[in-house]
Amino acid sequence: MDNNQRRYIFVTGGVLSSLGKGITSSSIATLLKHSGFKVGVLKIDPYINVDPGTMSPFEHGEVFVTYDGAETDLDIGHYERFLDVNFSSKNNFTTGQIYSAVIERERKGGYLGKTIQIVPHIVDEIKDRIRLASEEVEVLVVELGGTVGDIEGLPFLEAMREIKQELGSRQVMSVHVTLIPLIKAAGELKTKPTQHSVQELRRIGITPQVIIARSEKPLPSELKKKLSLSCDVNLDSVIVAEDAPSIYQVPINFMREGLLSPITRYLQLEKLEPNLNDWDRLVKQILSPKEEVTLAFVGKYLNLKESYKSLTEALIHSGANLDIRVNIKWCDSEEIENKGVEVLEYVDGILVPGGFGMRGVKGKMEAIRYARENDVPFLGICLGMQLALIEFMRNHLGVLGADSVEFDKETSDPVVYLIQDFIDQNGEKQIRTKTSPMGGTMRLGEYECQIKANSRLQDAYQGYSSIKERHRHRYEVNPAYRSQFETAGLIVSGESNGLIEALEIAEHTWFIGVQFHPEFTSRLQSPNPLITSFLKTMLNCKKQAR
Structure with missing residues (x-):
């Protein structure tokens, strides 16, 4: 114009x-x-x-x-x-x-x-x-x-x-x-x-x-x-x-x-x-929904909820379209470390969001273990997915040294490593990255993800075999351990140019971890399908338990 x-x-x-x-x-x-x-x-x-x-x-x-x-x-x-x-x-x-x-x-x-x-x-x-x-x-x-x-x-x-x-x-x-x-x-x-x-x-x-x-x-x-x-x-x-x-x-x-x-x-x-x-x-369904579920939101920035703004709004979007209210139970991961997982009892689902740094990591993994062992619907985002893998490797496979190089640079089993390591091993043409002002290589923005056929991830995305979601992170799942954890039941359901985008447990009611941030593409009138599927499963499980 x-x-x-x-x-x-x-x-x-x-x-x-x-x-x-x-x-x-x-x-x-x-x-x-x-x-x-x-x-x-x-x-x-x-x-x-x-x-x-x-x-x-x-x-x-x-x-x-x-x-x-x-x-x-x-x-x-x-x-x-x-x-x-x-x-x-x-x-x-x-x-x-x-x-x-x-x-x-x-x-x-x-x-x-x-x-x-x-x-x-x-x-x-x-x-x-x-x-x-x-x-x-x-x-x-x-x-x-x-x-x-x-x-x-x-x-x-x-x-x-x-x-x-x-x-x-x-x-x-x-x-x-x-x-x-x-x-x-x-x-x-x-x-x-x-x-x-x-x-x-x-x-x-x-x-x-x-x-x-x-x-x-x-x-x-x-x-x-x-x-x-x-x-x-x-x-x-x-x-x-x-x-x-x-x-x-x-x-x-x-x-x-x-x-x-x-x-x-x-x-x-x-x-x-x-x-x-x-x-x-949709606004009326936000204010007066027919149903409600309780979600344990396990994080470390709970005194400043603006840090998770897109994610809390995405829960509102999916809830409005499903006509349910999502009651968020804010669970401080450090408190879980000190007092145990009792705070997670009687919730309908557990979510571990993205984040940076070592603080509160142990509590997040204890929450993930609780969800995995008690068949509680679970969604892990970015760091949440990486911790789900570390927890699975340690507690289910017995690989006690499994860790991320973000937390232990000298770990014997770096199941999560820097994306730069992936680039060095596979060639820079494999993946588009940006260098952050602080010197680290990051994945930022939208990338295509190929979805495994007949997976829960594909079901969540309504049958699509390829999606586009946004990223913001420096660390990736190390594919060297793929055959080891897939044989044990934690399967790769999403990939992007050799990078592992999504993990899920097929035998679990709903246990998915994704490297991308689905909340960044959620809108009131078009909620993110993954988050909607997560909440829908939580509601169904709650109804079955009545």
Whole structure:
């Protein structure tokens, strides 16, 4: 589409971070998509890190991986889950990427000896990347991380202002997400923080057309009028966003609040009439399901559940489509090490997710052993699959030295080893990899997996013989031990260019470990088949036990 016809919706935040700009952006894009528009979403992260790939989960939460191998902010995951679209590296960029690109170009003489400045050179690079993300879409929703007033966000706000000046108000609008705090001691909602953040925006030349007012309870009409007058927006452009029991209810709430009216008016669009019938049905099944199951989620980042965001959302997606609620029983793997597996009794299934490092590994393997020996449905993801193999080799085959070189570089039986070892033995042309900034070779992004015929994995993927899923890891199952563990009943049910992608126990009710991350491709309206099959088995086993 010609850039003179494309629309841009910029979403900023005020007062404090974590207000839900990502959910707001996703919800606006969802309403536009279901109204017939081709929509894109872009997340701009003002931090100077090049990407979140080397950032601690405690610092940043989950690292979401796109199909093309980009390590991105977790909001990209929200965009994909809401819109059922595969986004790429061009849908997320950081201050670090902007400055790196400009400095590299300057070193190569790309600026012909000019003095490099924030304006115009940094701002121009930002605008170029925004335009790149808008290619092939009719509307681009752009979310700026952080809050108005953050010093690192100023170049991005300037880029927004310039795009508005270049294209005009018909093509560009600003949505400002802000908190209306409740002072519980006085029982009053306060608008002053919102007024100040809007004033800060206006000071640098941006006037928001819509205010998304986050609040714990409904806003009285007097407060909405006060916000309208003080922030210079129309009354119907003050949209109240109350806390919702499910994030997937937000698009419906926005539609009921009348958000589409100001969007239609400011961008001069035809009347928007989104069809959310199927979406509404799934939301109702999230909130009031017919059945429920209990899942033991065995991990080590349980005090920061954002580290597992895609996986917990994937459980919601599959649960909604099966009309069941997944009650997650958070099980600290270190607690299992210290107190035993009693915490796993009376659960309908056990899940061991991906992760890095030695901490909590023993507890995870004890949980896996419990699932294997007691015929409890089990799903292991990435590290969870590797630990399932180590547990099987040690406790079922008696290979006591079986280990991963991640935990013991000198292990006598490296049943899990670095992917670099596989490359050295088989040739680099066998597998596409990337080198991480910290020096390790990683598999990142989407890869094809060939599925073994008549396996449980094939049944889970509805009979397909080949699938594509996403990866983020440095370690692989060592194929040198394949005949040993397959003879004992742990079979390889998925492969990719000689790499082992999936393991399962045929004699078990449902015991599957996968090297890839199925949660990265799960969406509300198209849940991941593997996770859906896992939950369906859990429900069936629960019914049979009644």
